[in-house]
Amino acid sequence: MSIVLHLLPSTAWNSLGTAEPVTNASLEHEGFIHCTDEAAVLLQIANRFYTASSGDFVVLHVDTDLLTSRCIWEEPAHVDGSTGPSLAPTFPHVYGPIDRVAIVATRRIDRDASGRFTGYGPVEPAA
Secondary structure: OOEEEEEEEHHHHHHOOOOOOEOOHHHHHHOOEEOEOOHHHHHHHHHHHOOOOOOOEEEEEEEHHHOOOEEEEEOOOOOOOOOOOOOOOOEEEEEOOEOHHHEEEEEEEEEOOOOOEEEEEEEEEOO
16 A cells, blocks of 8 residues: 545645545646655645645545555656756656545645744544
């Protein structure tokens, strides 16, 4: 079993039906859903790309063995157009929707008053 992490606005997560898979704009535009396999890296990603986005976020814990979509570890996509060093040498990219059965847990990601992501809440089993 390999667990990868995906950051999602809480409103998007809460609006999904219990059997509805997770998709996002990157799947449509880039062909895959961005993930990471390290909580510390996810916190850095959140602070690099999502501090200006208001609202709460949730971290999905995805068991790659339960996905029907391919999950491939690849070089970073550099969605911000940068060419400098990356936060990790490779990242897991899910090439299709994330099946609900593959989401084995969730976790709140905490923010301070400025919008900076600061840590995590407890891991909760997926409903």
